Amino acid sequence: MNEFFLVFALALILGWPLGRYLAAVLRGAPMRGDRLFLGLERGLYGLIGTDPGRGMSWRGYAGAFLVSNLVLGSAVWLLLMTQAWLPLNPDGAPNMSWDLALHTMVSFLTNTNQQHYSGQAQLSYLAQMLGIVTLQVVTPMMGLALVAATLRGLCGGRNAEARKAEGQEQLPVDVGNYWADVIRPTLRFMLPLCLLWSVLLTSQGVPATFAGGPQVVPVDATVQLQAQKIPLGPVAPMVAIKQLGTNGGGWYGPNSAVPLENPTPLSNLLETLALILVPVTVAFMVGPFTGRPRFAALVLGTMLSMSLASAGLALWSETYAPGAGAMAIMEGKEVRFGPGPSALWAALTTQTSNGSVNAMHDSLAPLTGLITLGNMLINAIWGGIGCGLQQFIVYLLLGVFLAGLMTGRTPELFGRKIEAQEVRLLAVLVLLQPLVLLGLSAITLAVPGLAGNSNPGFHGISQVFYEYTSAFANNGSGFEGLGDATVWWNVSCAVVLALGRYPALIIPLVIAALLARKRQAPESTGSLQIETPTFALTLIAVIVILTLLQFMPVLVLGPVADHLSLAAR
């Protein structure tokens, strides 16, 4: 319980000033810190060949996003398949197979960090750094860039004033400069925060070294194990960005359950806070960035209410629900944390699209599994950095459309009408999720030999559905008993990962740019008021009902039936 209150209080206290700072960084206005960063940034813009003041249309912005993903992805794929021949490989990790390397690359490129490998044995230090850490730092910032561009579009674009002038209406909507939007927040916000966390984590015992680990002979000579190789490495910097960047892919296989990755209750508190710190910061950023504090309050209030409810339920399910006191509750958990902090982590890591774990989710109480699945299906309680807010905007547009229909008012956002074209694009996003998740889960369960699930009965269904849900939500956690290191799982998950990332980031930007081209009607008393608690409640209802309508049957067949069968014992 202590952890529950501390984490939320600290996230809100720190998120507020950080959000204002992040908004200033994204605006590109003169600010303190310019003396430190401006020179370096100018050099980098020169190399890229851009001027941060020069804007892009949504096409250019999305194109830059896709091209930079393609280039980075290809480089990392090659690196993973050749790591055995490259330097910095003291533990002798072999080259990855093409399909495992493909899945790993796509998984990290989409800010998911689903892992079908075990890092301490299957990645060299070089691959962990150049491959994994690179993508862990830059991909959340790309998500942030996309949402910044979308918010600019929703507010009419950076050139809104110029386009109002006579004869300028046909100018494309300026949604910002992609390169600057990625570089500025990475240098001025993310990396300093990560360095601080890295040092704090090392103070608690997370390794930070380039020397290979020592070989240790067990103290008790009567045991079978001849020797223990202690796996070390530059773990702390990676764990810092893993937690702060809604990444989730750990240095070691069992992630932050491993004492080397999460040594003490204090490190656990720091890592739990890091799960939601930046997503909360992004929600706080909305106000100063758009100049609409009431809109920001809607975003923050809605997200926070859903987050508290879901985390509270998980805590109850794991520590107070009937059956929680059973002997099996410590299976997959660590003694230094205990059930409460493990449940809190499970809730927050799925609310934020992070996906790191400090206890094995496969062994959680079935109802906790249900909550984590629900969090990932919604994927906008906080959501990943950028993509969470982007998904929230999708729900917001849907909510405005539905509420407008129900009350007989023109559905409009910030004075611009939402019409057939925008709703058609929204429908693509809404339908994609159930088609992909239910379709692939059905195929995997129906064809013998594909699933590879390790637990019998209803939980086996949960395992398969969880894997795809986690991939589509770009979360990365798993019911890890699943035998997922096969060509089927690697390739099908790689497809799901990409489908969960790129449409969800780009389509809202397109909608925003379409809206920006429309004439802005003055907001009057006749308009639908969205910046109110009533609308926030409507929005939550829309989110919950939409998710339940689409996924109720599979949730009943999986975790709910699992819980009932356990309760019937």
Next chain:
Amino acid sequence: MFHSTLHTNTGAAAPGISDRGLLRGGIVLALISLIGFGLLYPLAGVGLGQLLFPHQARGSLIEAGGQIRGSALVAQPFAAAGYFHPRPSAAGYDPMALAGSNLAQSNPELQRRIDSSRTALAGQEGAAPAAVPGDLLTQSGSGIDPHISPAAAALQLERVARTRGLSVEEVGTLLARHTEARQFGWLGQPRVHVLELNLALDALPPAAPEPGTARR
């Protein structure tokens, strides 16, 4: 602070809009990311860690007599009767094969395993089956959980003392000294570090073992 802040970069001399140079930008951004974020950032993190917390940065290794006996953050297996035993491990205590069991709570295999180890442990410690605490019956998430609960240590106290020919009070004092409270009295769970406790036991001056219960 709160108005029309999106337009700071536009004005009379606005450089306009351009969607060109995407490939060059993409390649350069990839290079910046690989070198700056993938190489320099971890280097800085390692450098700062080594400088400020060298012991922790190198794996919190436990040294005794000029020899590395283990890491404070990796459980070691203990089977001899004269030692406190750690939690069962799904990975055989091999840090290169780290894993939890990933058994679902509804999996009959998990229930069978818990039942059989409860019977075995109750017999070994001469206690009632209901007295065996849950953390000794379940496998940790990492497979190298270095701690057990104070209750799990108390259960083993008598056996360890008897085997070593020490008094229960003597071993109990040592156990109390190696029991960590919740961090700052607030965070996590109270716990006992098995490896450190066992090393401390070995460091005690030797006592004559009771006849017939010599250490294996």
